[in-house]
Amino acid sequence: MFDTMTFTKTLGALCGSLLIFLLAGWxxxxxxxIGGGHGEHAEQAYVIDTGEAEGAGEEVAEVAFADxxxxxxxxKGAKVFGKCKACHKLEDGANSTGPFLYGVVGREVESAAGFGYSGKLKAAADVWTPENLNHFLENPKGFAPGTAMSFAGLKKIEDRADVIAYLDSLDN
Structure with a gap:
């Protein structure tokens, strides 16, 4: 079916196509x-003003967490807590994938009875104060590197404050 001449023609066609492709790229x-050189680029002739340069100097005012x-x-914290329900329970002593959160505000870190902690939280804080909870809920892996909690965190400070207020209201 294939003889030497057919194979030679096919190989020549492939090499010719490759040569044309390389010449077209060149x-x-x-x-x-510019100037036919590699990696040289001219400045843009027209720059569209998007207004980003004006806002670059403005800084966002940092609000105190206590406020x-x-x-x-x-x-609102009860609604945001819906993200936590998959791993945490609110009943006293009812551990799940994560420890129970009843009375967590003001409780010692890694003190939920019957839950096997990784030991990384104790190195980050001693007591779950509202400030410590705020930092932990913002970025758990950043607050306690190596923690087993895989939650990405709550980015809005208002959401974190609402959840902490909700958890604090549970145990009066």
């Missing part, structure tokens, strides 16, 4: 670059 590079916590809404 021509396009020469046409669209946000004072204005926190436990009812």
């Amino acid at each position: 021509a396009a590079e020469s046409l669209y670059s 946000v916590l004072a204005a926190a809404d436990p009812e």
Whole structure:
């Protein structure tokens, strides 16, 4: 079926196609670059103003967490806690994938009875104060590197304050 001449023609066609492809790439590079050099680029002739340069100098005012916590809404915190329900229970002593969170505000770190902790939290804090909970809920892996908690965190400070207020309201 295949003889030497057919094989030679096929190989020649492939090599010719490759040569044309390489020459077309070289021509396009020469046409669209300055002076035909590699890696040289001209400045943009027209720059679209998006307004980013104006806002670059403005800084976002940092709000004290105590102020946000004072204005926190436990009812909103109950809704945000829905993200935590998969791993945590609110009943006293009812551990799940994570430890129970009843009375967690003001409780010693790694003190939920019957839960096997990784030991990384105790190195980060001694007591679950609202400030420690705020930092932990913002970025668990950043607060306690090596912790087994795989939750990404709550990015909004208001959400964190609402959840902490909700958890604090559970045990009166």
